[in-house]
Amino acid sequence: xxxxxxxxxxxxxxxxxxxxAFIAYVSNEKDNTVxxxxxxxxxxxxxxKVGQRPRGIEFTRDGKFVMVAVGDDxxxxxxxxxxxxxxxxxxxGPDPELFTQDAAGKTLYVANENDNTVTVIDLEKxxxxxxxxxxxxxxxxxxxxDGKTMINTSETTNxxxxxDTATREVVANVLVDSRPRFxxxxxxxxxxxxxxxxxxxVSIIDPAKHxxxxxxxxxxxxxxxxxxxxxxxxxTRDGKTAFVALGPANRIAVVDGTSHTVTKYLLVGQRVWxxxxxxxxxxxxxxxxxxxxxxxxxxAAQKVIKTIQVxxxxxxxxxxx
Amino acid sequence: MRxxxxxxxxxxxxxxxxxxxxxxxxxxxxGPDRVxxxxxxxxxxxxxxxxxxxxxxIEDNNTTGKFLNQHFTxxxxxxxxxxxxxxxxxTLAGHDSFIIADLPADELLKVADAVRDRGTxxxxxxxxxxxxxxxxxxxxIIHVAPTRSMLADALGQYLVWKQWRRWLLxxxxxxxxxxxxxxxxxxxxxxxxxxxxxxxxxDTGGARRTDSGVTxxxxxxxxxxxxxxxxxxxxxxxxxEVFASYLPYRTWDPRPVAGSAGLVPTxxxxxxxxxxxxxxxxxxxxxxxxxMTALDMQAWTAARIIGEATSRTNTGDxxxxxxxxxxxxxxxxxxxxxxxxxxxxxxxxxxxxxLADGRMVVSVSPQEGFLHQVSELDTLGVDRPETKCNLx
Numbered sequence: 057x058x059x060x061x062x063x064x065x066x067x068x069x070x071x072x073x074x075x076x077a078f079i080a081y082v083s084n085e086k087d088n089t090v091x092x093x094x095x096x097x098x099x100x101x102x103x104x105k106v107g108q109r110p111r112g113i114e115f116t117r118d119g120k121f122v123m124v125a126v127g128d129d130x131x132x133x134x135x136x137x138x139x140x141x142x143x144x145x146x147x148x149g150p151d152p153e154l155f156t157q158d159a160a161g162k163t164l165y166v167a168n169e170n171d172n173t174v175t176v177i178d179l180e181k182x183x184x185x186x187x188x189x190x191x192x193x194x195x196x197x198x199x200x201x202d203g204k205t206m207i208n209t210s211e212t213t214n215x216x217x218x219x220d221t222a223t224r225e226v227v228a229n230v231l232v233d234s235r236p237r238f239x240x241x242x243x244x245x246x247x248x249x250x251x252x253x254x255x256x257x258v259s260i261i262d263p264a265k266h267x268x269x270x271x272x273x274x275x276x277x278x279x280x281x282x283x284x285x286x287x288x289x290x291x292t293r294d295g296k297t298a299f300v301a302l303g304p305a306n307r308i309a310v311v312d313g314t315s316h317t318v319t320k321y322l323l324v325g326q327r328v329w330x331x332x333x334x335x336x337x338x339x340x341x342x343x344x345x346x347x348x349x350x351x352x353x354x355x356a357a358q359k360v361i362k363t364i365q366v367x368x369x370x371x372x373x374x375x376x377x
Numbered sequence: 378m379r380x381x382x383x384x385x386x387x388x389x390x391x392x393x394x395x396x397x398x399x400x401x402x403x404x405x406x407x408g409p410d411r412v413x414x415x416x417x418x419x420x421x422x423x424x425x426x427x428x429x430x431x432x433x434x435i436e437d438n439n440t441t442g443k444f445l446n447q448h449f450t451x452x453x454x455x456x457x458x459x460x461x462x463x464x465x466x467x468t469l470a471g472h473d474s475f476i477i478a479d480l481p482a483d484e485l486l487k488v489a490d491a492v493r494d495r496g497t498x499x500x501x502x503x504x505x506x507x508x509x510x511x512x513x514x515x516x517x518i519i520h521v522a523p524t525r526s527m528l529a530d531a532l533g534q535y536l537v538w539k540q541w542r543r544w545l546l547x548x549x550x551x552x553x554x555x556x557x558x559x560x561x562x563x564x565x566x567x568x569x570x571x572x573x574x575x576x577x578x579x580d581t582g583g584a585r586r587t588d589s590g591v592t593x594x595x596x597x598x599x600x601x602x603x604x605x606x607x608x609x610x611x612x613x614x615x616x617x618e619v620f621a622s623y624l625p626y627r628t629w630d631p632r633p634v635a636g637s638a639g640l641v642p643t644x645x646x647x648x649x650x651x652x653x654x655x656x657x658x659x660x661x662x663x664x665x666x667x668x669m670t671a672l673d674m675q676a677w678t679a680a681r682i683i684g685e686a687t688s689r690t691n692t693g694d695x696x697x698x699x700x701x702x703x704x705x706x707x708x709x710x711x712x713x714x715x716x717x718x719x720x721x722x723x724x725x726x727x728x729x730x731x732l733a734d735g736r737m738v739v740s741v742s743p744q745e746g747f748l749h750q751v752s753e754l755d756t757l758g759v760d761r762p763e764t765k766c767n768l769x
Contacts, residue, residue, distance in 0.1 A: 170659055172440055192440045193656050211653065212681075212710070213441040214688065229444040231688060234710045235653075254710040280753060282715035304714075 078334045079137070080341055080375045081122045082350055083110035084367025090124060091350075091366035092140060093341070095334060095375075098352060098362050102140055106133055112154040113372040116179070117161030122374060125152035125166070132166065137376065147184040149175035154238075154372075156197035156206070158221070165206050167194040174208050176224065188224050190217050196250065198239040200263060209236035209250055216250045216259075218266060228266040232259040238330075240289040240298075242313070251286035251300065258286050258300055260316055272316050274302060274309055288330035292337055292355070299340055299353075301328040308342060308351075310358055322360055324351035332373040343370040399448040400693040402438075404680055405469040406431050407462065407488070408479035408503070410455035416622035420735075422670060427479045427502060428453055429665040430673030433657075434680030436664065441688055449684065463491045470497040474695030477679045479503030479672065482513070489515045498699050500679035503672060506556070507759060510723040514766035519702065520725040521679045525560040527758035528642040531730030531742035532612075532635055533564030534756070538744045541609035541633070542570045545602070547624070549615040550579045557614035561636065568747075573606045578620045598627035605630065612636040639734065642742070645674035646733035651741075652714040678711050678726070685709050713741070720755070723766040727754035 080093040088110060092102040107126030114123055115137070122135040125148060132152055134144040148155070151170040157163065157179065164177040167190075174188045174197075191213025198207040199221070206219045209232070216239060218228040233255020240249045241263070248261040249272075258272040274284045285303030291313065292298075298311040304327050310320040325344025333340050333355070340353040343366075350370060352362040412422040423429070431451055438449040452473055454465050462480055466488040469476055476492070477500045478485055486509070489499050493515070501509065501520045505528065510520055536542070544565060548558040558575075565572050578601065602611065602624070611628055613636040615621035621637035633639055647658065647668035657677075661669040669677075686698045686707065701707055703724070708716035713729045720727060732740045747756040755761070 169656055170663075189443075191444065192437045193653070210441075211656075212437055213444070214685075215441070215444060217444070226444070234708060234716055254708070254716045256716075282752075285714075 078375050080332065080334075080350075080373055081113055081115075081124075081135070082343060082366050082370050083113040083124055083372045084348075084369060085109055085111055085345070085371040086369035087367045088126075089367045090122070090135065091370070093350065093364060093366075095339065098364055100364065100366060103367065104135060104140055104142070106135075106142065107131065111371045112152065112167075114155065114157070114374045115376055117157060117159070117377065119377045123155070123164070124372075125155060127151045127153055127169070132164075144182065146177055146179075146182060147175075148177065149173060149184070149187065153195050154197045156199050158199050158203050159201075160203075163221070165197055165199070165208075167197055167208060169193055169195060172210070174206075174219070186224055188219055188226065190219075190226070191215050191229075195237055196239040198241055198248070200241055200248075201243055201245040205263065207239045207241075207248060207250075209239050211235050211237065211253075214252075214255075216248070216261060218263070230259075230261055230266055230268060232261075232268065233257045233271075237287045238289055240291055242291060242295040243293050244295060246295075249289050249291075249298065251289055253285045253287055253303065256281060256284050256286065258289065258311075270316050272300065272309075272311055272318065274300075274305075274318060276305060276307065276321060279305055287328075288342075290331045290333060290340060292333075297355075299331060301331060301342060303327055303329060304346075306344075308340075308353065320358055322353060322358065324353075324360055325349045325363060330372045332375045334375055335377055341373055341375070343373050345369050345371060397446060399442070399446045402442075402447060402449050402683070402687055402693045403473040404431070404435070404449060404451055404683055405466075405473035405476035406451055406453045406479075406676070407466055407469060407476055408455055410457055413618065415618050416620075417735075420622075422672070423665075423667055425665070426670055427672040427676045428455075429667075430661070430669065430675070430677035431477055431502075431680045433661050433664050433673075434677040434684065437660075438680065438684030438687075441684060445688055445691060447687055447693060449680075451680070463487050466497075467491055470495055474498065475500060475683050475698075477502050477676055479676070482506040482509055485509065485518070486513055486515065489518050493517050496695065498695070500682065502675040502679045507560070510725050511759060511765040514723045514768060516724075516768045518724065519679070519682065519719065520723070521682070522675045523644050523728060523730060524725065524758050525557055526563060527728075527730060529557070529560035529564040530567065530757045532640065532642040532732060533561070533568045533570060534742045534744040534747055535640075535732050535740050536610055536612075536635065537568045537570055538746070543608040544570055544572050544610055544612045545605050545608040545632075546572045546575045547602075547611060547613045547615075547620075548575060548577050549617050549619050549621075550577060551617040551619075553616040554614050554619075557616050557637070561612055561614055572612075573608045576601075576605075578615070580617065580619045594623045595627060598623050599629045602627075603629035608632065610635050611639075613638055640732050640739060641734070642730050642732055643671045644728060644730060645669065645671040646731050646738055648733060648736060649712070649731055649738050651738070652712050654712040657712055674711075678709065678717075681711070682709055682726075715754075717754075718752075720761070722761055722764055723768065725758070727752060727757075729754065730757060 078095040108128035112125040132146040155166040191210025193211035196209030233252035235254035260270040288301040325347035327346035613621035615637040
């Protein structure tokens with residue numbers, strides 16, 4: 057009997073992951089794959105073939121599945137994180153790009169870029185339950201921490217639309233600078249940050265009053281301002297530090313969450329767009345589309361420590377919660 | 378701080394039930410009812426070339442306008458051959474404060490002068506003549522179309538970057554061909570290319586497309602291009618569509634062709650897929666069932682300039698809108714990877730220029746390494762210190 061017990065303990069020991077191992081999934085827009093990165097070895101452990109033009113990618117809240125929007129196939133594919141196989145699709149509406157879920161992981165909101173709509177999906181039933189008309193070329197998606205408001209940004213209309221999640225009505229529209237790409241709430245709900253890729257700024261919006269209360273501006277010596285194109289935003293849970301991807305400026309700006317000023321620029325790969333924290337917030341991984349790699353930033357030291365080659369035109373990244 | 382207050386002022390709450398009628402903004406479109414015949418069958422423009430782009434922009438403006446209680450309409454007038462553009466423009470100006478125009482240079486000037494006193498603003502979507510932005514500039518014309526010099530400079534920068542510095546320049550016999558050649562000569566001098574020889578291709582008339590003409594062309598083109606001094610690229614100036622499309626793969630020496638055929642500088646191409654362009658390409662295809670041309674995109678940009686300005690100023694007042702367009706805060710995003718602004722001395726829209734070969738976009742100018750103290754986009758075309766325009 058004790059032999060089996062020892063055997064069982066041995067199995068358990070080998071199956072238990074070391075405390076620091078996290079798994080990151082990166083969507084590669086051009087070669088239609090998802091790269092899987094192990095944060096122990098900082099290497100790609102698997103490349104999963106997905107549908108056409110994978111962009112938005114996110115773990116379900118329970119950490120069991122990875123959803124990836126394959127825009128040219130007009131669907132969202134669901135990857136089982138255990139087997140790393142595609143097991144299902146979601147009725148995303150045409151040309152899905154980015155999507156966001158509510159805190160409970162029950163509702164999915166998808167931006168349909170070609171159709172100027174947001175599709176609402178019941179994640180449990182895996183059915184479409186409605187859609188909302190928004191501005192031209194919707195992309196950025198966020199749900200407020202209190203779950204009452206969903207934000208969508210439209211690139212050519214240049215607005216952040218505030219949508220009541222209960223009624224699914226647009227209740228406010230805030231004009232921001234040119235080509236808003238990404239929206240991110242502070243965890244305490246006090247601020248909504250929206251990046252403007254062509255405008256070159258990040259707007260800080262008061263979510264209750266629906267007004268822009270400030271802007272983060274960027275300036276890099278020797279670099280023409282047109283090359284500074286903010287896209288993705290990542291914020292620490294305490295709201296004290298934000299990281300903004302600056303696209304073809306090839307840098308991540310470290311921004312003080314209170315003063316909204318840049319404290320540092322970190323050189324990463326080319327055309328950096330999106331990012332994800334490891335759950336312990338020790339590392340921040342960024343996707344560098346044109347250099348086909350992912351940079352690893354040590355968050356406490358604010359230093360880039362590693363670069364990992366992935367597929368072609370890496371776009372989004374999600375890390376198991 | 379002023380900008381901050383202005384930004385706060387610009388946030389609006391739109392409730393589902395709106396008591397007020399939407400602010401109506403009418404934009405005119407004045408263009409010809411016919412298109413130029415091209416040598417290439419696949420390049421033959423559609424009958425709605427240009428206006429189709431404006432129609433898409435009106436749709437885009439109205440999607441935004443829904444949230445701002447603004448509604449846009451396009452008043453289209455297509456001029457028959459010989460019809461007086463001035464009378465038509467004056468009628469349009471009666472209800473539209475902004476008119477997108479696709480007219481030849483002289484007609485554009487006549488129209489601009491005729492509507493100037495009522496405050497009407499024209500947006501030049503079609504004419505590429507440099508003189509309209511130089512000695513013949515007007516305070517009530519915004520130039521969305523690029524100039525010949527911008528197009529020639531875009532090509533010249535790439536050819537020099539590529540180290541194809543020796544050019545054989547072949548010029549057509551019509552006036553516009555010669556204007557293009559002037560711009561190409563200027564670009565060569567500016568960026569360090571050398572025109573090793575110039576030849577003229579005479580337009581001797583005859584049908585553009587014949588059943589078995591290709592066998593004759595196969596013989597003519599090599600003979601026409603033989604015995605040239607050593608050169609890297611044949612640059613053809615043929616806006617009149619007489620010969621340039623016949624040159625690629627038929628030159629005596631195996632050389633690439635550029636200019637009016639081969640590698641062509643253009644403000645837009647249906648093959649352009651960078652910087653989110655796929656979105657507008659597919660929206661255009663969905664609305665118009667064909668691919669988007671440069672003229673379509675120039676008209677789209679013109680109508681969007683008005684839409685962008687009316688949303689930033691939150692008004693349909695044409696005076697306020699025009700002042701904002703001319704102001705320092707105005708810029709427009711047009712799927713070219715950076716914001717486009719107006720040159721304040723002649724109201725020409727700064728813009729990257731694509732170099733396309735009919736299937737792919739090969740490069741986008743300005744090329745890396747061509748520097749400028751204000752904006753690298755000003756390395757294309759006639760710059761502020763050189764301008765003959767004085768709008769004040």
